[in-house]
Amino acid sequence: MPDLLARRRALLGPNVSTFYDDPIHVVRGDGVWLWDAAGNRYLDCYNNVPHVGHCNPRVVQAITTQAAKLNTHSRYLYEGILDYVERLTGTFDDPLTTAILTCTGSEANDIALRMAEAMTGKRGIIATDATYHGNTTLVSQLSTSNPPEVGFGLDGYVRHVEAPDSYRLHDPDGQRFAEKVQEAIDALNASGVGFAALIVCPLFLNEGFPRQAEGWLRPAAEAARRAGGLLICDEVQAGFGRCGSHFWGHQKQGVIPDVVTMGKPMGNGHPVAGLVTTPEIMARFRSSFRYFNTFGGNPVSCAAAMAVLEELEDKSLQANAARIGKLAVERLDTLAQKYSVIGDTRQSGMVFGAEFVLDRTSKEPASAYADRVVNAMRHQGILLPNLGRQKNPLKTRPPMPFAEAHLDLLIDTLDRVMAETPVQA
Amino acid sequence: MPDLLARRRALLGPNVSTFYDDPIHVVRGDGVWLWDAAGNRYLDCYNNVPHVGHCNPRVVQAITTQAAKLNTHSRYLYEGILDYVERLTGTFDDPLTTAILTCTGSEANDIALRMAEAMTGKRGIIATDATYHGNTTLVSQLSTSNPPEVGFGLDGYVRHVEAPDSYRLHDPDGQRFAEKVQEAIDALNASGVGFAALIVCPLFLNEGFPRQAEGWLRPAAEAARRAGGLLICDEVQAGFGRCGSHFWGHQKQGVIPDVVTMGKPMGNGHPVAGLVTTPEIMARFRSSFRYFNTFGGNPVSCAAAMAVLEELEDKSLQANAARIGKLAVERLDTLAQKYSVIGDTRQSGMVFGAEFVLDRTSKEPASAYADRVVNAMRHQGILLPNLGRQKNPLKTRPPMPFAEAHLDLLIDTLDRVMAETPVQA
Numbered sequence: 001m002p003d004l005l006a007r008r009r010a011l012l013g014p015n016v017s018t019f020y021d022d023p024i025h026v027v028r029g030d031g032v033w034l035w036d037a038a039g040n041r042y043l044d045c046y047n048n049v050p051h052v053g054h055c056n057p058r059v060v061q062a063i064t065t066q067a068a069k070l071n072t073h074s075r076y077l078y079e080g081i082l083d084y085v086e087r088l089t090g091t092f093d094d095p096l097t098t099a100i101l102t103c104t105g106s107e108a109n110d111i112a113l114r115m116a117e118a119m120t121g122k123r124g125i126i127a128t129d130a131t132y133h134g135n136t137t138l139v140s141q142l143s144t145s146n147p148p149e150v151g152f153g154l155d156g157y158v159r160h161v162e163a164p165d166s167y168r169l170h171d172p173d174g175q176r177f178a179e180k181v182q183e184a185i186d187a188l189n190a191s192g193v194g195f196a197a198l199i200v201c202p203l204f205l206n207e208g209f210p211r212q213a214e215g216w217l218r219p220a221a222e223a224a225r226r227a228g229g230l231l232i233c234d235e236v237q238a239g240f241g242r243c244g245s246h247f248w249g250h251q252k253q254g255v256i257p258d259v260v261t262m263g264k265p266m267g268n269g270h271p272v273a274g275l276v277t278t279p280e281i282m283a284r285f286r287s288s289f290r291y292f293n294t295f296g297g298n299p300v301s302c303a304a305a306m307a308v309l310e311e312l313e314d315k316s317l318q319a320n321a322a323r324i325g326k327l328a329v330e331r332l333d334t335l336a337q338k339y340s341v342i343g344d345t346r347q348s349g350m351v352f353g354a355e356f357v358l359d360r361t362s363k364e365p366a367s368a369y370a371d372r373v374v375n376a377m378r379h380q381g382i383l384l385p386n387l388g389r390q391k392n393p394l395k396t397r398p399p400m401p402f403a404e405a406h407l408d409l410l411i412d413t414l415d416r417v418m419a420e421t422p423v424q425a
Numbered sequence: 426m427p428d429l430l431a432r433r434r435a436l437l438g439p440n441v442s443t444f445y446d447d448p449i450h451v452v453r454g455d456g457v458w459l460w461d462a463a464g465n466r467y468l469d470c471y472n473n474v475p476h477v478g479h480c481n482p483r484v485v486q487a488i489t490t491q492a493a494k495l496n497t498h499s500r501y502l503y504e505g506i507l508d509y510v511e512r513l514t515g516t517f518d519d520p521l522t523t524a525i526l527t528c529t530g531s532e533a534n535d536i537a538l539r540m541a542e543a544m545t546g547k548r549g550i551i552a553t554d555a556t557y558h559g560n561t562t563l564v565s566q567l568s569t570s571n572p573p574e575v576g577f578g579l580d581g582y583v584r585h586v587e588a589p590d591s592y593r594l595h596d597p598d599g600q601r602f603a604e605k606v607q608e609a610i611d612a613l614n615a616s617g618v619g620f621a622a623l624i625v626c627p628l629f630l631n632e633g634f635p636r637q638a639e640g641w642l643r644p645a646a647e648a649a650r651r652a653g654g655l656l657i658c659d660e661v662q663a664g665f666g667r668c669g670s671h672f673w674g675h676q677k678q679g680v681i682p683d684v685v686t687m688g689k690p691m692g693n694g695h696p697v698a699g700l701v702t703t704p705e706i707m708a709r710f711r712s713s714f715r716y717f718n719t720f721g722g723n724p725v726s727c728a729a730a731m732a733v734l735e736e737l738e739d740k741s742l743q744a745n746a747a748r749i750g751k752l753a754v755e756r757l758d759t760l761a762q763k764y765s766v767i768g769d770t771r772q773s774g775m776v777f778g779a780e781f782v783l784d785r786t787s788k789e790p791a792s793a794y795a796d797r798v799v800n801a802m803r804h805q806g807i808l809l810p811n812l813g814r815q816k817n818p819l820k821t822r823p824p825m826p827f828a829e830a831h832l833d834l835l836i837d838t839l840d841r842v843m844a845e846t847p848v849q850a
Contacts, residue, residue: 004502011510013523013707015715018500025502029495047497049719055493064489068480070454071694072472075443077429077450085436098438103528103696104720110561117575135716136535138562138577149713150542152563154577264719269496271528271696271720282438288574290440291560294474294689295529295696 019046019385020378029054032399032406034383045398045410046383051240051265052311053401059268062307066300073294074101080302087309089276091247093256098282101274101297105236105263106134108275111291112259113138113197115281116230118288119258122194126184126224128163130207133199133234142199157193159184166210167344167355168363174212178219185227198224199232202249202257203348206237208355208393211346214245215254230281233257236273237351240265241312241400244322244349252348268308272301317400321350324402328352331411338415341366341423346393350402353395358423365392369423376417382410444471444810445803454479457824457831459808470823470835471808476665476690477736478826484693484732491728498719499526505727512734514701516672518681523707526699526722530661530688531559533700537684538563538622540702540710541655544683547619551609551649553588555632558624558659567624582618584609591635592769592780593788599637603644610652623649624657627674627682628773631662633780633818636771639670640679655706658682661698662776665690666737666825669747669774677773693733697726742825746775749827753777756836763840766791766848771818775827778820783848790815794848801842807835 004025008016024042028035031053034042044054052059066080074081085099102108117123127133127142134140141154161180164171171177185195202217204210221231238249239262246252250260258281263273274296277285285291295301312318325347332354336342343357356366356373370386373394377384386394396410429450433441449467453460456478459467469479477484491505499506510524527533542548552558552567559565566579586605589596596602606623613620627642629635646656663674664687671677675685683706688698699721702710710716720726737743750772757779761767768782781791781798795811798819802809811819821835 004504004507007507007511008502011507011514011523012499012525013704013711015711016499017715017717018502023502026495026497027503029497034495034497034501049498050496055496057493060489060492063492064485067485067488067695068482070451070459071475071480072451072454072459073474074437074441076459077433077443077448078452079429082429082432082436086432089436098436100437104532104718106718107529107532107561113577114562114573114575117577123577135718136532136561136563137539140714148539148715150539152538152542152548152579152582154579157577269720269723269725270492271723271726279438286438286440289565290442290573292442293529293531293560295694298694298696300694301696 021375022378024378032402040381042381042383043406043409044383045396046385047399048237048242048397049264049269050399051268052308052315052317053399056268056311058311059304059307062303063270063300066303071298071300074297078299080299081297084302084306087306092260092276093251095278096256096260096276098279099274099276100291101272101301102293103271103273103295104134105234105261105273106136106139107293108261108263108273109133109139109199109234110136111285112199112232112261112275114289115259115277115285116197116232118284119281120194120196120229122196122229123157124159124188124193124195125157126159126161126181126195126198128200128204128207129160130163131201132206159188163207164204164210164212165208166212166346172213174216174219178223181220182223185223185229195227195229197230197232199234201238202233202235202253203238203243203351205348205351209346209348209351209353209395214252217250217253217255221255230258231255232259232261234261236261236263240308241318242321242350244318244325247318266308267301267304270301270304272305312400315401321400324404324407325349325352327404328396328407331407335411335415335418339418341369350400351395351397353393355393357392365390366423367392368425369421370394372421372425373417376421377413380413380417382413446800447803449803457827465806467806467808468831468834469808470821471810472824473662473667473822474689474694475824476693477733477742478824481693481736483736484729487728487732488695488725491725496723496725499722503724505724505731506722509727509731512731517685517701518676520703521681521685521701523704524699524701525716526697526726527718528696528698528720529559530659530686530698531561531564532718533686533688533698534558534564534624534659535561536710536716537624537657537686537700539714540684540706541622541657543709543713544706545619545621545654547621548582549584549613549618549620550582551584551586551606551620551623553625553629553632554585555588556626557631584613588632589629589635589637590633591637591771597638599641599644603648606645607648610648610654620652620654622655622657624659626663627658627660627678628663628668628776630773630776634771634773634776634778634820639677642675642678642680646680655683656680657684657686659686661686661688665733666743667746667775669743669750672743691733692726692729695726695729697730737825740826746825749829749832750774750777752829753821753832756832760836760840760843764843766794775825776820776822778818780818782817790817791848792817793850794846795819797846797850798842801846802838805838805842807838
């Protein structure tokens with residue numbers, strides 16, 4: 001392991017982050033399981049990229065068959081990209097009927113922001129103050145954690161608004177959030193930059209997956225539209241059935257975005273991503289920009305992505321997400337009766353977890369405790385992250401075939417680890 | 426076909442370009458061959474992405490084996506990314522020893538430009554006036570063909586210099602080009618933007634693959650360094666042995682760049698790309714930017730890329746490129762004795778072609794003729810593009826296993842098509 005870390009530092013450079021104090025050397029994956037080089041097995045409660053399970057046989061078969069038959073770019077005609085986009089857009093409401101396929105969610109968001117500029121003639125983008133939308137020069141400026149010191153001055157086009165937090169902020173119907181968005185719009189207009197788009201993960205999964213009533217996002221969406229800007233929903237984490245009740249997070253929120261971007265789970269780890277938008281926005285973008293992506297929408301990527309949609313449907317994984325999410329919160333609520341460090345429990349289908357606090361009244365984040373629990377869980381064979389603004393919510397976001405037996409193992413182990421982990425180190 | 430085009434327009438939007446007046450519906454690929462839905466076979470003299478041949482069995486096997494075993498991201502430890510980066514950087518001169526892996530060449534160039542900003546504190550980028558480096562908001566501003574109307578004002582950071590043209594401009598040793606670069610540096614400094622980097626394809630393949638003596642790029646590289654800026658070589662087309670004499674285009678040009686970006690051929694069509702740079706630049710970037718790319722350098726991408734390196738070596742494809750390039754120009758020179766429309770012939774290993782002119786004295790580009798020839802060749806089962814500033818060079822850039830028998834078929838067919846195609850329509 002020290003050898004691997006030293007090679008990594010020499011070849012990949014410094015500050016390339018790893019998970020856990022004691023990083024895992026992974027060698028094999030299968031369904032919800034990962035194995036390390038020593039043969040230890042881990043229950044994967046973290047990774048949303050292998051959406052239909054690590055090394056899903058249907059996806060592997062689709063990639064293999066297509067890679068052996070044809071892989072090329074979309075300046076030739078082939079049916080795979082059309083069949084996929086037809087099926088994909090079939091999961092959206094009108095008028096979201098056209099798509100661009102890329103390789104990464106970052107590329108998709110990078111295009112979405114240009115669509116907003118093309119449609120509005122303005123450049124001001126609003127995002128929350130606890131989000132992440134990707135790594136291109138433009139898109140990385142939307143992040144507040146680790147804000148890049150370099151970026152060709154693009155930070156001037158971004159305004160951050162207070163992220164939702166159902167545990168600490170009273171905003172039952174999204175009015176408070178809409179007011180914050182309106183203030184940012186007014187500031188952008190006053191500064192001369194103007195307002196182009198509001199971009200959000202519709203379920204605010206990086207912000208700590210707050211509890212929200214259906215339709216919560218509607219007032220903010222209305223504010224954006226009233227001001228002539230676009231609503232971009234980044235479904236890179238929230239999409240493809242993860243929230244259980246709906247196939248897309250924005251559908252749960254009762255809004256129809258102007259642009260929807262997607263990525264990570266789309267090809268189960270194969271680098272495929274994209275966006276869906278209206279014919280009007282697509283035509284405007286396509287007339288102001290001759291966009292071409294060599295690998296985007298190639299036959300192999302489309303085959304992988306199609307296999308994911310088929311697997312989700314055949315295995316009823318969206319329904320599984322809804323069922324497991326509800327069970328998970330019941331089990332976590334039982335733990336909360338035993339451990340006062342659990343201040344809140346929440347779920348959005350197959351994203352669920354608990355927020356650790358030092359005190360239930362002050363709600364002071366127990367960030368260091370969460371960190372200790374996550375590292376202890378890793379040594380008990382359970383992979384979890386602590387994410388969110390204060391790194392105190394324990395966020396579970398496993399592959400979609402995560403079943404009740406896996407949930408039992410997760411909760412039982414968490415119970416044991418929490419019993420052994422002092423809240424104050 | 427009309428049905429496919431109509432579906433494509435509805436699903437992908439307008440202005441999504443295709444090759445040829447009569448686009449090809451491809452269904453299968455193997456080595457240097459493609460097949461259409463009607464069973465017609467085409468000799469692929471265009472596609473550099475399937476670098477070691479369409480559906481190369483070694484690459485397909487590597488993807489299949491790894492996809493069935495493990496695919497995850499680089500916050501865990503695994504050996505594939507280290508083994509690959511070690512072998513990749515082994516093909517570079519010191520101090521180019523560290524790498525970032527991405528999914529597209531656009532992403533790699535997008536990082537390279539930020540590295541230049543991080544190192545210099547300046548933002549001015551110099552590129553040629555006939556280049557293309559990718560499609561992100563920042564990188565797309567480097568293109569002069571189809572310049573995007575939108576782009577968050579980033580066009581202000583770009584200065585274009587006259588592209589090399591060995592057929593029309595007298596610049597035997599690169600001094601003229603270096604002077605143009607120096608003028609652009611001075612203009613950037615005078616404007617207050619400052620000079621951050623010169624970015625070029627070291628063999629100027631988009632500019633028309635000019636004939637250049639070894640070391641031609643050195644004076645321009647020295648001008649960039651003297652001014653405190655970086656030299657970025659975009660090897661997305663030129664790299665991986667294509668030029669025959671060297672593994673990387675910049676090595677032929679006698680320069681050691683600060684950053685080398687790569688993409689298209691790297692995974693034979695699998696979406697993998699990246700950059701190689703010095704430990705000093707990597708450390709500066711990594712300290713000013715916490716870059717993470719979910720799909721970048723995943724085990725499957727690394728397996729595909731490793732298989733490409735192995736195949737290049739085992740089949741001696743770099744030597745093949747050198748040999749075929751020389752033969753190709755001999756055959757084209759013979760054609761030039763027969764057809765005065767051929768004004769010039771050139772090669773950089775497995776990139777070779779002829780420049781069509783209406784008159785050998787005026788050298789007026791025969792762009793419409795080139796277009797007719799390319800479309801006629803397509804109907805004779807030979808896939809070729811006409812590229813370059815005036816779309817008059819016939820550019821051949823086939824998969825690296827392109828052999829002498831394929832060259833014979835290409836030249837014999839070209840002879841027949843040229844005999845039947847009037848220079849003036």
